[in-house]
Amino acid sequence: MDGAFLTFLAAKGEPTLINTGFASWAAWVILFAPLLVAFLVTAVPAIRKANGLAAALSISSVGLGLVLTLFVYFFPMLQAGDNVYEHIVSWVAIGDSPLITFGTRMDALAVTMTLVVTGVGFAIFVYALGYMKGDESMGRFYGKFALFVFSMLGIVMSPNFFQTFIFWELVGVSSYLLIGYYWRKHSAGEAAKKAFMTNRVGDFGFLLGILMVWAAVGDATGAFGQDVYSAFDFTVIERAVQTLGASTLFWDSIGYAAIAAALVFCGAMGKSAQFPLHVWLPDAMEGPTPVSALMHAATMVAAGVYMIIRCNFIIAYAEWAPTLICWLGGITAFIAASMAITQNDIKKVLAYSTLSQLGYMTMALGAGAYTAAMFHLTTHAFFKALLFLCAGSVIHGCHHEQDMRHMGGLKSKMPTTYKTWFVGTIALTALLPIAGWWSKDEILGATRITDMVWGSEILLALGVLVAGMTAFYMWRATYMTFGGEYRGHAKPHESPKVMTMPLVALAFFSLFIGFIGIPDGTFGAGTKTNWFEGWLHHWHVGPYAKMVWPLAIIATGVALVGFLIARKIYRNAGGNDPLPAKLGGIWRLWDNLYYVDNFYLWLVKKVQQGVAKVFWFFERWILIQAVINGLSQTVRISGDRVRRVQSGRLGNYVTSFLLGAAVVGLLVLLQVGLASAGGK
Amino acid sequence: MTVALFLIFGATALASALLSVTRKNPVASAMWLVLMFFGLAGNYVLLEAYFVAAVQILVYAGAIMVLFLFVIMLLDLRREQLESEPQPRLPFFGVAAAVLFIAVAAIALLDAVDAGVFPDAAARSTLELDGSAKAIGESLFGTWVLAFEVTGFLLLGAILGAVILTKRRLT
Amino acid sequence: MTSAFLSPVVASGLAIPLEWVVGLGLALFAVGLLGVACRRNILIMLLSVEIMLNASNLVLVGFSRVHSEISGQVFVFFSMVVAAAEVAVGLAIVIALYRLRRSADVDDAHDLHDVDYGPVPGLKLEGEPHHHHDHDEPEAQPVGATGEA
């Protein structure tokens, strides 16, 4: 390793890099076990066809990851505190200089996220065993599932931007495969395509952002020529930013830093489904419910937020970029919450809810409260996974009925599901101080104190409003699904143990996970209770959030109001929703998703196809027909004309002979005539 | 007197040539052509080329035209074949090319006259020329004897060619 | 030197302006030329060729006189020989041709011309449907490989 680099890190009092020992090889195992399983399942027909074996392999690969992460977490990490386990190999080198490196990085942030991914993932993997039972190609499903986890873990452990991009794309692919799992359904294919393409658009910006950062850092540090590190490495970039300052590094006179940061955020916008690239997420419900749960809780949508936290050092100082991010987050939170209100499909309600919560996280990212975002990400992973799995359980129990208008009264028929759902709803709507209450309030508090964002007061108000809306739509869903009488035609039944056990486990975590991040000073001045923030202090920028009791009380009060309104409207509503009539035009706007999807459809169908048609017209008629065929036709026609001279008729030959003779004579005449005239 | 005779013979030759190419019936053409040969022979005499004039009559009017007439009669062209050619038939390009060529030649002639290529009367007043058979014979068997021998081979070749062409039945 | 019995008639060949001789030659040549160009009867075309030869002969004789040089007349002699040979071969060809075609029209004998393929074939554009390839129709597909002996 580069000696100067270590000196630099030591001087800053930064975490020490260790590239040997348990954690470093454990990281490789955690990362590649799911890939191995995915490969085996795909390539070996015997395993794929033995559904149970494939499932067992997948589950154990994730389980192994969980166990190893816990080991990494409890033994080496706790003892050494801020240690960073980084193990890097050169992957693509030009000559002797590394261009792209590949490696694993286990630091506090990565371990936290790995725990979330493997922990929540494990629960969902087990749950899927029950949910996918009877599906003939369950082996294929588990193969893709494992690939998905592999991709996500790759992002988590990535020590450099390029590797992040690699796994970023892989997450896109695996989500494509999973959303399109029911490939015989037209809508599933379309949804998969939509998800992939939306993410691709985000990746367009992401890659450009990466390239901008790479070029600046490479020029500034000459990292390109260094021993192992390339200018993509987070460590190198961070060093460059911290030693040179972002403004020097990114030639701030032209807003380079802000543009680069905004472009990097584009990637997060795609994966974390921020406005205006949020459209794919609700459609992604076409996949099996465990897929939705995994995608919405721990993996795909978390990737964007996680990536921004990972590279916060280029975002935080990038002029107007935080404002942009914060506002996009606020807008997403609000519009998603409003769209969730109009949904009748139980999974769609949760999908929009995810969008809305991601909006919160993005707000926190913009406000510089990266630990708060991470905290909400963690708590959200648990309770949202729980809610999705509950929804899956309901759907399973109601024989693949997803419309809440045909449910109702499931409280008694599916008691376990109901109880766990109830916990999840409380956690999400932040009515009691469990999970979401702590994390959401921390975000609101951060929005209040930040000085990085223009107009943060408006966003704060928006955030509080969204808290009320969240409570409203979640309790609406709860009343429609579990309250009243059963309105469907199937015979609802409680799900098997293999499905309810993960529910209970997740409910347990949803109840208690919030207590790891109680803000400092909650129990009197000077008390250090925010263990989570201390754990991730390296990623914190700006002042630490404090408990702001008035804000917490107001937010909770607004949520309570939302709950009460929902209770009033839906407690005895049966299958009828009185809201559309009351809200009128606003409802239609929400129900049509603010016409964003229509706009994109227009963009794709008319603009993109139009341009393609114009090019094809050019290709076909101008280039091929006019130029190429025209040239060929010209040659052919002139050949045909010339050919006719060979008529075989004596008269014609005489004629052409005479013409030739006349021309020669004329030429001679001109020559001689001139000469004679001159001679005269 | 000489000039007047030249004009008379020349007019005769030109008129009969014109008549010759415009007749439908090849026999009539041939007969008019004979008249043209005579006209030209007259002019040869006026130009003091007596031997050439004699040969003109003997070879052209006598031998060649007789051969022509033989062939024409041998072929025995039927009337409808003779009349199959729509008269007058003036292919535009053919005429145009011919006219162009003639125009070029005529211009050349006029140009030459202008340029004084042709010797004027004073310059040619005293020249003598013997166009007798003896003079030509001396030249032919003296200076041009090799060419003369070659013409013999040419004629031989022509005879052989004609015999072969007419003898072999082409199917 | 002038032959005695012709001397009353021919004062001197030199009295005739050369321009006139050449002019007459040109006129005759033009007549012959038009005959070749315009007529289709092969016999008359041959006759026209003779006219052209004669026209050039006349010019040769004229120049011979003016330049007082006998070679011109010798050339006329050669020219006549060539004409005779040409007529012999030409007429032989005419006879052969007539035997073959029963016609003296040159336009009936144009076997050496290029075969007329009709109008220039149009180009088929990519993407334009056409019909003479039946294996293109989905109905006609042989499903499954036939296997090969």
Added chain:
Amino acid sequence: MNPLLLCLLAPAAATIALFFIDENAKKAIRAISTVATGLSLAMALLMFIGFGDYTYEHAATAEAFTANAGAADEHVYKYGIAVDWVEELGLSFRLGVDGMGLAMVLLTAFIIFCGVMVSYGIKTRVKEYYICLLALVTGVFGVFASLDLFFYYFFYELAVIPMFLLIGVWGSTTKTVDQNYATMKLVLLLSAGAVFALIGLIAVYGEAGTFNMVALEEHGFSSSFQMIWFPVVFLGFAALVPMWPLHSWSPAGHAAAPAAVSMLHAGVLMKLGAFGILRIACTYFPQAADTYLPYVGILCCFNIIYGGLVAVAQRDMKLIIGYSSSSHMGYVLLGVASASLIGINGAVFLMFAHGIMTALAFALIGWFYDQTHTRMLDDLGGMMKVMPFAGTMFVIASMASAGLPGFANFVSELMVIIGAWDARNVLWFGVPAILAVWGLVITGVYLLRAVKDAWFGELPERWKNLKDQRTFAERTPYVILTGVLLIFGFWPQPMLNVVHQGVEPLVKRLDAGREANERGTRNARLERIDEPATQGALTDGEGR
């Protein structure tokens, strides 16, 4: 025996051998072709593995080989062999590969081996088919391995002629493409390009007086000569790449050709053009390259964006992949235009990766065209049910083509983009690089639509009886190609090491050319400035 020579001779010998075989002995014909191309593949792999360790003492003819080219150990061409032929003209038969050449030889070997196997389904005129195929591939090997300008061109033409027969005789006419038309267009445009190249090569010979390509590299053409002849040679090869707007032969040719020919055509033949640009145009004329390559940077954007969007408008799968090839060759050109180490390394690697990928795609389309006799997306759907293996392979090929990680295409395309971005100071402020990234989005659009429309959804009744690749022999070529893509996708370094060996000297030449140009500009400016005596205005200009 020299493995490179063997690699070239195996298909040549098989071509001749096939003439003497009974045309009904189809099994023997196939066996001979397979063995010959397998031998080529083995030799190519052998060279690839031993490339780093190869020393020049091994070459018996090293002396003759490097007579004009300085010390043997500085020489980049390995596995060389040289036989004098016409000494008066300085003609000799010289073979040798550097890293770029070897990558292409390996690519050709993989594709032809798989192509021969894919062609087992050919039923008519089997003997003639394989004769043409092997003659074609002999030419391709020859171009990549030749070190004599005369033989370079000879092999180049040798590759084009069998193509004419292969597409003209064994191709197919569909709703979208007329076979005769496509064949004629392909051959005429290729020949036109070849004529341009020939004129340029003759000029090169006239100037330098030698056909020895190693000596030519060192010749150092004058700046004015370079400026005139670079465009001519470049255009000749660019028609083969194909660069926009000379690309129209290629999609039509693909669409009309039989599967194996499409594979070779898109996989290898297009690379001949890019290879010629690198090996001849850029190597001999580095100064002119510095001047002209930025404009190539603009044209290749048309390839990428225009080709991609035209592919979006297609419904015939082969046309989609055909236009997609034209789009991807735009990335290759972009890498070349960047004139940077990363960019050209990426371009050569992409040539390899794209060749394998597109061969895989065309082989698959050929397979189901054989059974359905349609390639129109509107006629298809739900094929995954009856052809799961082919479907999976097609999804993999699409993913590779769309530049997704795990496949060699991803690494190489990203390297090209990085290189283009790295060269943004000379390459229009990085706009081509940005467009190239957007090109990745467009690629996703048409490929995913093709996948969805053909393989997903409901299966139409009439396709119920389609046959999937079931036997080992039927599946082998696809597995090989996919394996190559994955291996080099996960572990690109071996290939990059080989490629880099050839690219490095080239980039050094290009850099020297740029410096020479800058020196020229500076001198010119100095002269201009001298007159009004305002020396202060002298700045260092636009150097990167």
